[in-house]
Amino acid sequence: MKKRLTLIQMDVHVNDVEYNYNRVQELLSQSLSENPDIIVLPETWNTGFYPSTDLINIADANGDRTKALLSAFAKKHNVNIVGGSVAVAKDNLVFNTSYVYNRSGKLVGEYSKMHGFSPAKEDKYFAGGTHTTHFELDGIPCSTVICYDIRFPELIRMAALPGTELLFVPAQWPTMRLRHWQVLNEVRAIENQLYVCAVNGCGTVGRVQSTGHSAVYDPWGTNLLEMDTNEGIASVDIDLAVVEDIRNKINIFRDRKPELYNL
Numbered sequence: 001m002k003k004r005l006t007l008i009q010m011d012v013h014v015n016d017v018e019y020n021y022n023r024v025q026e027l028l029s030q031s032l033s034e035n036p037d038i039i040v041l042p043e044t045w046n047t048g049f050y051p052s053t054d055l056i057n058i059a060d061a062n063g064d065r066t067k068a069l070l071s072a073f074a075k076k077h078n079v080n081i082v083g084g085s086v087a088v089a090k091d092n093l094v095f096n097t098s099y100v101y102n103r104s105g106k107l108v109g110e111y112s113k114m115h116g117f118s119p120a121k122e123d124k125y126f127a128g129g130t131h132t133t134h135f136e137l138d139g140i141p142c143s144t145v146i147c148y149d150i151r152f153p154e155l156i157r158m159a160a161l162p163g164t165e166l167l168f169v170p171a172q173w174p175t176m177r178l179r180h181w182q183v184l185n186e187v188r189a190i191e192n193q194l195y196v197c198a199v200n201g202c203g204t205v206g207r208v209q210s211t212g213h214s215a216v217y218d219p220w221g222t223n224l225l226e227m228d229t230n231e232g233i234a235s236v237d238i239d240l241a242v243v244e245d246i247r248n249k250i251n252i253f254r255d256r257k258p259e260l261y262n263l
């Protein structure tokens, strides 16, 4: 089965929520010319990745605005949307949450980032999620994590174990650690024998330059797509048969020995 992933690499304007919601709508509309099966957005596209005390005041209350926008767009245009992530205010806390919609506009996945990026004090300003999410898009078993999560192999393995074939990684990842972005996404694809679709922001987010370089890796670690540092939209077709092929040739899920891993 082949599917087209369409990546929206967005220059998020920090704290300028109205600009960001309007820009996301424009970019989603523009992305339709790519004839996408699955559209993917970056991390915290509504507020920018800039943990601060202001967040509770500008975050999306219960995610209502974001959910309405993404659901309506997915249903109107018969397209799947992995909605990146947004800052969500809930129970007087702020979460970094990803919403996933199928072609019917149904919410099929919801994930809150489990690992707050402590160097930016994200762990102080955002409440952490407590569980992975698994969903199907056009019958493809998928999961999503968010940015810093990709550094934790245990989490990615948890996300992979239920038979995941396509993992999404919305992010706001800085230029100074571009090499880590590239290597970590590639190695998570290899070690879990799945596709990784990593969509980064670009432009300056707070005091940090997000590096773009959104990318897709296949289960062999082959780089199928890598964008530059500018705002833009790019697509790549993936063949899910590649997952079955590698797992038939080297079946790590059969060969692993969790009873020996005292993690």
Ligand SMILES: NC(=O)CCC(=O)C(=O)O
Pocket (backbone or CB within 6 Å): 043, 049, 117, 146, 147, 148, 149, 151, 171, 172, 173, 174, 177, 180
């Ligand atoms: N938004 C983030 O989680 C940043 C993560 C990062 O810069 C890193 O892991 O390095």
